Amino acid sequence: MTHRASPVPYPNGAAGTETGTQITVLATLSHNMTAGKSARLDRIGTDGRYLVVPMDHGITMGAVKGLVDIESTVDAITSGGADAVLTQRGVAPRVHPNKNGAGYIAHLNGSTTVGPDEDDKRPTGTVEDAVRAGADAVSFHINVGSAYEPEQITQLSEVTSEADQYGYPVLAMAYPRGPDIDPSDDDFHESAGHAVRLAEELGADVVKTAYTGDAETFARVVESTHLPVVIAGGSKGTDRETLAMVRGAMDAGADGVSMGRSIFQHDDPEAITAAIAAVVHDDAGADEAAERAGLPVEA
Secondary structure (H helix, E strand, O other), rough: OOOOEEEEEEEHHEEEEEOOOEEEOHHHHHHHOOOEEEEEEEEHHHHOOOEEEOHHHHHHHHOOOOOOOHHHHHHHHHOOOOEEEEEEEHHHHHHHHHOOEEEEEEEEEEOOOOOOOOOOEEOOOOOHHHHHOOOEEHHHEEEEOOOOOOOOOHHHHHHHHHHHOOOOOOEEEEEEEEOOOOOOOOOOHHHHHHHHHHHHOOOOEEEEEEOOHHHHHHHHHHOOOOEEEEOOOOOOOOOOHHHHHHHHHHHHHOOEEEHHHHOOOOHHHHHHHHHHHHHHHHHOOOHHHHHHHOOOOOO
């Protein structure tokens, strides 16, 4: 008697066959998910480069400058050339009508500056929540080297696994932070390199990390992974300092920025976004970018 393989149903329309104890799943599902992820990456970047403006600081710091009237700020930064806006999912209804066709990323963990420890980021949503919020991608923060690293490794791994099921890209915010990590140390770039590699190992698609201060050391960070690397903004500096940092990162092989307060708290968010976009997308120098955006270049 010949045993005929019986069809086995899978989620999202995939199909497979079962013979004895072995199950073979057809490649249709994974192919479709790969296509979906690629399409969504295109929505949050331009030609493989990224200018993302995170505005999830409301959960961290409250309704600070730039976030009170988040609608106007989103309109300004996307008019200036931001590829994507990033927030917690709860404010998605305030983002979508004002983002001028830019991408939207839902952030899935957070903490506050008034809590016991800001490094203790806790989950604030799921990929399914992000889908319902109309996101094109999700992001997750992990502090590599902190006391919370073990839990955050598990949580990021779970997010990337769930995101794969939906064909959703994951932007991992992987920061080297902890009692044994000092940004002023000569080997800080090694800690940053470890953080970005960890993000790749856990299945992220784009990774954000701290800039190491110069192109030479940051090139070592970029070499640590095959993922696109984007830099955080760090503490708000002058326009010249901001643009010089972005230029240095791009010279080191970075693929863009994920920069929050330096953009959304700027006196002219649209202009500073346009200047950063000129560096990221047009390879402009810092002074040229400022001039093109109509920004004064400080001494």
